[in-house]
Amino acid sequence: MKQLYLLFLLAFSVSMYGQASEMTLILKDTETNLPVEDVTVYILKTKQTLLSNVDGKVTFVLNGSSNIQVTHSSYAKVTVRSSALQKTDNTIYLKSNINDLDEIIVTKQHPQKILKSIVANSVKKLTVPARLKVYSREFFKMDGNYTYYNDGLMNFQLFGKDKNFKSNILVEQNRSFGLMFDQINADVLGYNLNDIMQNYYNFKYLEPILDNGAKKEYDFLIKGYSANQDYNMMIVTPLDNNKDLRDDFKIIYDWKKKIIIEVSTVVSPTTIANIKEKKAIGSKNIYKSLFKNIYRLDGENYYLVSSKEEIGFERIDKNKTTDIEVRNYFVTTNFSNQNYSYKESEVFKDKTLYNKKNTILSTYWDVSGLTATEEEQAIINQLQERTN
Numbered sequence: 001m002k003q004l005y006l007l008f009l010l011a012f013s014v015s016m017y018g019q020a021s022e023m024t025l026i027l028k029d030t031e032t033n034l035p036v037e038d039v040t041v042y043i044l045k046t047k048q049t050l051l052s053n054v055d056g057k058v059t060f061v062l063n064g065s066s067n068i069q070v071t072h073s074s075y076a077k078v079t080v081r082s083s084a085l086q087k088t089d090n091t092i093y094l095k096s097n098i099n100d101l102d103e104i105i106v107t108k109q110h111p112q113k114i115l116k117s118i119v120a121n122s123v124k125k126l127t128v129p130a131r132l133k134v135y136s137r138e139f140f141k142m143d144g145n146y147t148y149y150n151d152g153l154m155n156f157q158l159f160g161k162d163k164n165f166k167s168n169i170l171v172e173q174n175r176s177f178g179l180m181f182d183q184i185n186a187d188v189l190g191y192n193l194n195d196i197m198q199n200y201y202n203f204k205y206l207e208p209i210l211d212n213g214a215k216k217e218y219d220f221l222i223k224g225y226s227a228n229q230d231y232n233m234m235i236v237t238p239l240d241n242n243k244d245l246r247d248d249f250k251i252i253y254d255w256k257k258k259i260i261i262e263v264s265t266v267v268s269p270t271t272i273a274n275i276k277e278k279k280a281i282g283s284k285n286i287y288k289s290l291f292k293n294i295y296r297l298d299g300e301n302y303y304l305v306s307s308k309e310e311i312g313f314e315r316i317d318k319n320k321t322t323d324i325e326v327r328n329y330f331v332t333t334n335f336s337n338q339n340y341s342y343k344e345s346e347v348f349k350d351k352t353l354y355n356k357k358n359t360i361l362s363t364y365w366d367v368s369g370l371t372a373t374e375e376e377q378a379i380i381n382q383l384q385e386r387t388n
Contacts, residue, residue, distance in 0.1 A: 021063070021087050022367075027056040027070065030093040038294065039094070040305055042069040043082075049296070050369045051306050051331050059371040070094070073252050073262050073294075074227045097227040104223055111220035111234060115251065116210055119203050121258040123162055126201055127301045132156040133172075133334040135368035136353070139379065140178070141325040148178035149383045152353045153333075153364045155340060156197050167197045169348040170340070175358045175365075177383035192351045196330075200304050205265065205291060209236045209249055217246070230254050231261060238271060245275055245286060259302060264292040281318055288312035288325070298335075306331045331369035 027039045035056025042049050045066030050058045070078040075094040140148040152174030160166040218236050225231040236249040247265040267289040289311050296305045307330040315322045
């Protein structure tokens with residue numbers, strides 16, 4: 001029965017792609033003519049969500065016409081009709097509303113207390129139960145050379161409530177190229193498919209600045225957000241006397257609905273420069289760390305749209321130093337508040353897709369929410385050739 005289902009899925013995919021047209025959007029800033037990354041593109045007809053890459057590019061397949069919503073926290077929203085687009089590349093210019101005059105907002109409550117209430121309300125408002133079809137992509141680099149690549153298409157079934165979110169995972173398709181070394185396996189910080197959605201839905205990455213002692217370690221500042229009058233921006237930075245590795249945080253939130261729209265963190269070069277270098281065997285000296293999550297409010301539905309994480313560090317081994325970089329992406333290509341049917345035996349329970357056998361039924365990576373850049377595609381092709 002399972003084989004029949006897979007054959008049906010393959011036939012359906014081939015039929016769908018054969019009849020539909022592939023379209024490409026290039027999102028650019030009106031004033032600078034530079035590409036805009038992390039633009040959310042929502043196809044109303046298929047309810048598909050896509051995210052622009054570093055080149056501002058989005059590729060999708062569409063049968064018939066549909067309105068297409070283009071949104072970014074720093075730009076005015078644009079809606080276009082697919083029938084007005086060409087089958088090849090289409091450039092859409094976005095007007096930035098950002099200026100340097102975001103006013104500082106003075107509040108009676110400490111900003112941390114405001115943040116705690118916003119996080120609590122966001123957790124409460126997230127739509128659960130829900131089904132998220134997620135496209136994941138990971139790059140691994142060792143000593144300056146790319147050694148491993150993985151991407152996959154998964155269904156996350158979310159259930160539970162508030163701080164007790166849980167998820168079951170069904171892997172539709174996946175592929176892996178290259179070699180995964182033990183050094184990387186042990187050092188993919190925090191990456192575990194079985195709890196990653198729970199962490200994103202519980203806003204676990206904000207815990208360092210939600211702790212009561214954080215007011216003595218961080219500076220909290222709230223600004224108005226000129227790009228959207230409904231949004232405020234909270235900036236949380238480590239105090240100058242900080243000697244530990246701590247992130248700079250930026251939280252964009254809807255101050256009327258009290259929900260988080262976007263969270264990003266980065267370890268600033270200044271912070272890294274002030275950290276004493278570690279020399280003990282097995283220790284890690286981090287030189288790059290960033291994280292970004294985007295959430296979407298669509299009517300009554302509020303859910304994770306995308307996540308991006310990057311980390312780079314030097315690992316101190318016995319006779320050498322190993323440089324390791326990891327970059328991964330999550331994009332929710334489709335959202336539904338309906339449960340899907342599955343057998344317990346079909347649930348994926350491993351931490352990662354590293355060791356899962358390749359299952360390729362269609363060229364899902366071309367239309368699954370995040371288009372590879374030319375540079376990324378060259379890396380993928382090289383690793384694929386090396387594996388074969």
